[in-house]
Amino acid sequence: MTKTYGRLLTAMFCLFLGGLLAWHVLLPDREKSDVENRSLQQRPEFSWAALTDGSYTADVEAYFADQFPLRDGWTGLKARVEQLLGKREFHGVYLCGDTLISKVETPDETLVEKNLSYVRRLAEKTEIPVTLGFIPSAAEIWKDKLPAGAESWDQSAFLEQAAGVGVPMVDLKTTMEAHAGEKIFYRTDHHWTSLGAFYGANAVLDALGRESLNQADFAPEAVSDAFCGTLYSTSGIHWLPPDTMEFWAEEAGLSVTSWRSGSPEPSALYDRTYLAEKDKYSAFLGGNQPLCVIRNENLPGGGRVLLVRDSYADSLAPLLAQRFEEVHLLDLRYYRASVAQYAAEHGVDEIVVLYSVPNFITDKNVVFLSQ
Amino acid sequence: MVFSSLTFLFAFLPLTLAVYVLTPLRWRNFVLLMVSLVFYGWGEPVYITIMFVSILIDYTHGLLVEKYRADDRKARWFVGQSVVFNLLLLGFFKYGTFFAENLYLLTGIQLPQSVSIGGVTMPLLGIPLPIGISFFTFQTMSYTIDVYRRDAPVQRNIVNFGAFVTMFPQLIAGPIVKYKTVAAELNHRIHTAEGFALGARRFCAGLAKKVLLANAVGALWEECLAAQSAGTLTVVGGWTGLFAFGFQIYFDFSGYSDMAIGLGQMFGFRFPENFDYPYLASSVTEFWRRWHMSLTSWFREYLYIPLGGNRGGTVRTLRNILIVWFCTGFWHGASWNFVLWGLYFALWLILEKYVFRGLLERTPGWVKHVYTILVVFVGWGIFAMEDLGVCGAYLARCFGAARLWSMADGFRLRSYALTFAALILASTTIGRDGWAKLSERAQRILTPVLMALTLVLCTAYLVDGSYNPFLYFRF
Numbered sequence: 001m002t003k004t005y006g007r008l009l010t011a012m013f014c015l016f017l018g019g020l021l022a023w024h025v026l027l028p029d030r031e032k033s034d035v036e037n038r039s040l041q042q043r044p045e046f047s048w049a050a051l052t053d054g055s056y057t058a059d060v061e062a063y064f065a066d067q068f069p070l071r072d073g074w075t076g077l078k079a080r081v082e083q084l085l086g087k088r089e090f091h092g093v094y095l096c097g098d099t100l101i102s103k104v105e106t107p108d109e110t111l112v113e114k115n116l117s118y119v120r121r122l123a124e125k126t127e128i129p130v131t132l133g134f135i136p137s138a139a140e141i142w143k144d145k146l147p148a149g150a151e152s153w154d155q156s157a158f159l160e161q162a163a164g165v166g167v168p169m170v171d172l173k174t175t176m177e178a179h180a181g182e183k184i185f186y187r188t189d190h191h192w193t194s195l196g197a198f199y200g201a202n203a204v205l206d207a208l209g210r211e212s213l214n215q216a217d218f219a220p221e222a223v224s225d226a227f228c229g230t231l232y233s234t235s236g237i238h239w240l241p242p243d244t245m246e247f248w249a250e251e252a253g254l255s256v257t258s259w260r261s262g263s264p265e266p267s268a269l270y271d272r273t274y275l276a277e278k279d280k281y282s283a284f285l286g287g288n289q290p291l292c293v294i295r296n297e298n299l300p301g302g303g304r305v306l307l308v309r310d311s312y313a314d315s316l317a318p319l320l321a322q323r324f325e326e327v328h329l330l331d332l333r334y335y336r337a338s339v340a341q342y343a344a345e346h347g348v349d350e351i352v353v354l355y356s357v358p359n360f361i362t363d364k365n366v367v368f369l370s371q
Numbered sequence: 372m373v374f375s376s377l378t379f380l381f382a383f384l385p386l387t388l389a390v391y392v393l394t395p396l397r398w399r400n401f402v403l404l405m406v407s408l409v410f411y412g413w414g415e416p417v418y419i420t421i422m423f424v425s426i427l428i429d430y431t432h433g434l435l436v437e438k439y440r441a442d443d444r445k446a447r448w449f450v451g452q453s454v455v456f457n458l459l460l461l462g463f464f465k466y467g468t469f470f471a472e473n474l475y476l477l478t479g480i481q482l483p484q485s486v487s488i489g490g491v492t493m494p495l496l497g498i499p500l501p502i503g504i505s506f507f508t509f510q511t512m513s514y515t516i517d518v519y520r521r522d523a524p525v526q527r528n529i530v531n532f533g534a535f536v537t538m539f540p541q542l543i544a545g546p547i548v549k550y551k552t553v554a555a556e557l558n559h560r561i562h563t564a565e566g567f568a569l570g571a572r573r574f575c576a577g578l579a580k581k582v583l584l585a586n587a588v589g590a591l592w593e594e595c596l597a598a599q600s601a602g603t604l605t606v607v608g609g610w611t612g613l614f615a616f617g618f619q620i621y622f623d624f625s626g627y628s629d630m631a632i633g634l635g636q637m638f639g640f641r642f643p644e645n646f647d648y649p650y651l652a653s654s655v656t657e658f659w660r661r662w663h664m665s666l667t668s669w670f671r672e673y674l675y676i677p678l679g680g681n682r683g684g685t686v687r688t689l690r691n692i693l694i695v696w697f698c699t700g701f702w703h704g705a706s707w708n709f710v711l712w713g714l715y716f717a718l719w720l721i722l723e724k725y726v727f728r729g730l731l732e733r734t735p736g737w738v739k740h741v742y743t744i745l746v747v748f749v750g751w752g753i754f755a756m757e758d759l760g761v762c763g764a765y766l767a768r769c770f771g772a773a774r775l776w777s778m779a780d781g782f783r784l785r786s787y788a789l790t791f792a793a794l795i796l797a798s799t800t801i802g803r804d805g806w807a808k809l810s811e812r813a814q815r816i817l818t819p820v821l822m823a824l825t826l827v828l829c830t831a832y833l834v835d836g837s838y839n840p841f842l843y844f845r846f
Contacts (some may be wrong), residue, residue, distance in 0.1 A: 006565035013571040018385040074834035149782030
């Protein structure tokens with residue numbers, strides 16, 4: 001090795017390390033990552049206490065990684081390389097042609113049993129009829145699309161277990177399977193599409209003995225063709241075409257009240273500001289909130305339904321509201337008072353516990369059902 | 372701090388290099404000492420005190436051994452003191468909880484969790500293991516012994532000695548650098564751009580082994596282990612897991628050694644080689660001549676030979692082999708599976724030495740290779756699973772107590788086919804030999820390209836926060 005060549009390699013090596021360091025220092029810190037849909041670690045405050053308990057250095061590591069220059073480019077590059085190597089699983093997301101499907105990990109069996117028992121306890125506690133609906137995720141409905149041998153927890157076995165609870169069930173699995181050939185789930189997000197939610201709403205209406213919705217009555221409005229969902233974020237796979245998002249129900253005649261900060265505020269069926277952001281699914285009802293009521297002005301005396309639910313209901317509720325005077329949406333992650341009491345106080349006619357399977361088997365807040 | 376982290380690569384290393392280069396020669400060991408303390412304290416700041424105590428005691432003992440050289444009994448006494456101190460350090464921090472648990476199981480005596488001395492409560496058990504303690508205690512032990520044996524001159528400069536003890540490139544995962552190896556370079560070493568470039572190249576190779584190969588296949592091992600606990604592990608899955616772990620530990624460990632050797636070169640040190648294509652070995656004996664060479668040579672030099680080696684007849688030799696391999700196993704972690712792992716190899720080494728010798732000579736090369744690989748990879752099963760119950764169940768499945776294979780195995784093998792191909796290729800000398808056949812011009816063009824590619828890809832994997840374990844926290 002000649003001296004000049006040695007200097008060249010040395011310079012290259014040091015420039016790469018030092019250059020990225022300089023870039024990192026000069027680059028303004030970001031509050032949150034839209035692509036990953038999470039807030040990023042900020043520069044930690046130094047203190048001797050934090051240093052001695054090790055949290056300072058841990059935070060510096062997290063800060064350094066979160067604020068790294070071109071962060072999204074690096075993660076995308078990594079996913080590409082993995083794909084070239086023949087990998088089909090990316091951080092728990094399977095790449096199935098042009099579709100991403102989230103793997104369902106084996107849950108804690110005791111939590112699953114407990115969560116089911118809380119549903120039974122709610123049904124015992126209240127006089128109001130309780131119906132239980134579980135939305136199988138794409139890993140179940142679209143299991144044909146999964147790479148051969150790709151593992152995902154058995155959701156049908158869980159649904160059989162759930163049937164043993166003794167609460168009337170909404171047969172969402174049969175409904176979804178009947179339409180498995182259609183675009184009922186997003187390709188880049190774990191939620192169902194508005195079409196999927198439409199079939200879901202009809203399954204719920206069937207179970208409650210209400211008149212089904214007619215697809216011909218709706219004129220779906222394509223509100224975005226640039227939706228890159230949660231699976232896009234977690235997998236790092238950024239090269240698939242984005243999803244199209246549709247609004248089905250018309251806003252006219254439906255008034256929405258939202259309890260985001262503890263007191264009722266007028267809200268909207270769709271919050272279109274989210275359509276300009278990464279998290280477009282939150283356009284349905286404006287995203288996560290403890291409690292929300294949709295009122296159908298055209299259907300006085302049409303009955304009141306209470307949905308104890310997860311985010312899948314955000315896109316389903318506007319459709320369900322076509323057949324009820326009031327749809328109450330209660331999210332146990334944020335709402336901590338008694339469900340039975342709420343239902344009694346608000347003259348609810350039907351309670352529907354509606355969760356996607358992956359959320360229900362991992363959610364530690366289902367316990368509040370039994371209060 | 373570990374090498375395969377963003378903070379090391381893009382903050383610690385460039386800043387250290389900058390300060391080091393800007394410092395005049397005679398202050399460079401001081402810089403090395405300071406940055407090494409930061410490096411060490413990064414994970415557990417409190418444990419910097421262990422470093423200070425260790426430096427002070429071994430430094431003083433070196434001087435004492437030198438001072439009383441004329442009086443051999445006194446000199447030996449001080450060597451003994453230093454060895455005992457280092458073993459106590461190791462015993463307390465690494466083996467304390469293990470000893471207490473086994474004492475309780477054997478006799479029912481329960482040791483206190485902590486003691487109070489003058490109002491200050493000191494924990495006794497369940498203390499987090501200071502990182503790299505097995506490496507640096509062995510290195511400092513070698514110092515007083517080397518001084519006593521006149522293999523190395525005494526170090527009178529405490530800064531130079533401190534730099535030896537704490538030297539961050541080999542502090543946490545080896546190679547175990549004997550004092551005599553670097554004694555001269557501590558006092559005087561040459562820094563050249565060529566040396567630095569060679570070091571940087573070596574470092575990149577090590578980084579690639581760790582981040583791109585070891586981490587990738589390590590995730591597969593975790594999957595197989597999860598299948599074991601879920602009860603779905605098949606025969607094929609079991610062997611997939613053993614091979615995944617065996618490749619993970621080789622590329623992880625030798626990757627760390629390459630990074631250490633490369634970093635050493637950047638700072639003007641020449642560290643010993645630690646691995647020599649161990650998976651090409653055609654006997655277990657040969658495997659151990661090629662695997663973690665700095666540890667085996669340490670045990671040979673400071674334990675096996677002082678015990679009498681193989682010069683005292685068969686019984687003495689057998690005893691010595693068993694002692695050395697008990698210690699080698701136990702050195703890897705305070706748990707019975709590591710002891711078992713060491714003795715497992717003692718058994719195969721004894722068999723090869725006394726029973727198989729003639730047989731092995733007549734066996735075709737490829738059969739010997741297959742035999743060695745099987746012995747070594749089953750050994751990795753014992754090494755990887757601390758719970759001997761789990762380990763036994765896992766190995767039983769490998770040897771037929773399970774379904775032959777499942778669809779999930781097919782998925783895993785397809786996902787990792789290219790990775791395995793790369794691992795096998797990188798375990799052989801094909802790459803090295805092919806490189807040597809290239810023209811000098813081709814090498815000169817390819818070197819920076821490969822280095823840049825490695826750095827870019829490793830950065831991508833590290834930023835992505837992919838599976839990136841530190842395997843030596845038990846060492």
